[in-house]
Amino acid sequence: MNAPELEPLLQFVAQRTGTHLSRQQRERLAVELEKLGPGRALLHLARLQSREGALELARLLAVVSVHKTDLFRDEPQLQALETHVLRPLVALGRPLSVWSAGCSTGEEVATLLVLLADAGAHPESSVLGTDLSDAALAQAKRLSFSPEVLKRVPRELLARYFREGTLIAPLMARARFAQHNLMDRPYPFASADGPFDVIVCRNVLIYFTAEAARATVNGFVERLRPGGVLVLSTAEPLLEPVPELTTLRLPGAFFYQRDGGAPAPAPVPVVAQKPVAPRPPPRPAITGEVPVVLTPEDEGRKLFELVLEWAANGEDHPETEAGLRKALYLAPQLASARYLLGLILERRGALADAAGEYRRALLMLEAGRAMASSFFLNNERLKQACKLALKRVAPVT
Numbered sequence: 001m002n003a004p005e006l007e008p009l010l011q012f013v014a015q016r017t018g019t020h021l022s023r024q025q026r027e028r029l030a031v032e033l034e035k036l037g038p039g040r041a042l043l044h045l046a047r048l049q050s051r052e053g054a055l056e057l058a059r060l061l062a063v064v065s066v067h068k069t070d071l072f073r074d075e076p077q078l079q080a081l082e083t084h085v086l087r088p089l090v091a092l093g094r095p096l097s098v099w100s101a102g103c104s105t106g107e108e109v110a111t112l113l114v115l116l117a118d119a120g121a122h123p124e125s126s127v128l129g130t131d132l133s134d135a136a137l138a139q140a141k142r143l144s145f146s147p148e149v150l151k152r153v154p155r156e157l158l159a160r161y162f163r164e165g166t167l168i169a170p171l172m173a174r175a176r177f178a179q180h181n182l183m184d185r186p187y188p189f190a191s192a193d194g195p196f197d198v199i200v201c202r203n204v205l206i207y208f209t210a211e212a213a214r215a216t217v218n219g220f221v222e223r224l225r226p227g228g229v230l231v232l233s234t235a236e237p238l239l240e241p242v243p244e245l246t247t248l249r250l251p252g253a254f255f256y257q258r259d260g261g262a263p264a265p266a267p268v269p270v271v272a273q274k275p276v277a278p279r280p281p282p283r284p285a286i287t288g289e290v291p292v293v294l295t296p297e298d299e300g301r302k303l304f305e306l307v308l309e310w311a312a313n314g315e316d317h318p319e320t321e322a323g324l325r326k327a328l329y330l331a332p333q334l335a336s337a338r339y340l341l342g343l344i345l346e347r348r349g350a351l352a353d354a355a356g357e358y359r360r361a362l363l364m365l366e367a368g369r370a371m372a373s374s375f376f377l378n379n380e381r382l383k384q385a386c387k388l389a390l391k392r393v394a395p396v397t
């Protein structure tokens, strides 16, 4: 199949996942689509859209999906969730309903069940895990994890809630799983036609197009109880205000609360930051031969693209921060790299430093000096993201 022929097929897969396809994802998909055979793009498209093509489509969607997950992923955020959201809800004394949307292989569901149990939740409380991928769900349902994965669980919680790597039976009984594509309506209910107290959708929307993310968040709002809380990952704050949602700013985390109803976890003022020691200027690591034709800006952009590729593959790469700093040393006008660095610093609690990065990114965006990059936000949306980020971290700067 030639490139124009492939395009409608690629677009269909992108639309079914809500994903903004990266160059690497498009290339991987093109290889898979080629296997369908030559010159019959429209027939293939019709098949993928039909009931009979469901398996083939699932296989293609798996090619673009990132399943990276962990038990107790982003502990500071989870601590804030337990203290400021789950415990006040538990105090109401009724069963709670939580939805992990895009639960991958079940680590997030297990984590939420442990947090609920540890907060003393009503025994009929439940967690629903949904995902696009059947294969991920099949693994998720076992709620059983390798010793390597279990290393992330705090020791006392491991002893209390896991036996031989598997979640204990009373907690397992509180889990439900269902295959669900966030691009499809209707969205699931908690029980009968009941709403959820908390919806957790972390590291999913980051891959979505703006339109798909907006529709998904609106879908979540419809399924949240008034006063219920939406949890996104700290790397993917909402870029546009949603009228029914209020941001809860907490130490180390932020959540979104649906207006109306009780309880309203009181927003806690963000803690003051310790002054951060000045950093020595970063030095570019020059490994091997650098092609003479590359300007420092080109090199910086290439490095940044590498960091983006790690992120697109769902890798929490230890070199991410260093990679961004090097990229910015070489190409200081990469506003998107500054924004990403700001997110990393914000997540670590270095709010003043984070604000500095957001502010610098915004300045160059507003002055029209920002370099274009293959970041998933274009410069217009990036400007919006920087402004929002500055509002988030502003109280301490």
Ligand SMILES: C[S@@+](CC[C@H](N)C(=O)[O-])C[C@H]1O[C@@H](n2cnc3c(N)ncnc32)[C@H](O)[C@@H]1O
Pocket: 016, 017, 018, 065, 066, 067, 068, 069, 070, 073, 101, 102, 103, 104, 105, 108, 130, 131, 132, 133, 136, 180, 181, 182, 183, 201, 202, 203, 204, 314
């Ligand atoms: C990177 S994992 C995140 C897992 C977990 N939420 C976490 O933060 O550790 C993203 C998951 O979202 C799922 N996903 C991607 N697009 C989806 C869609 N349109 N509908 C439902 N799930 C989707 C993928 O199959 C994958 O398992």
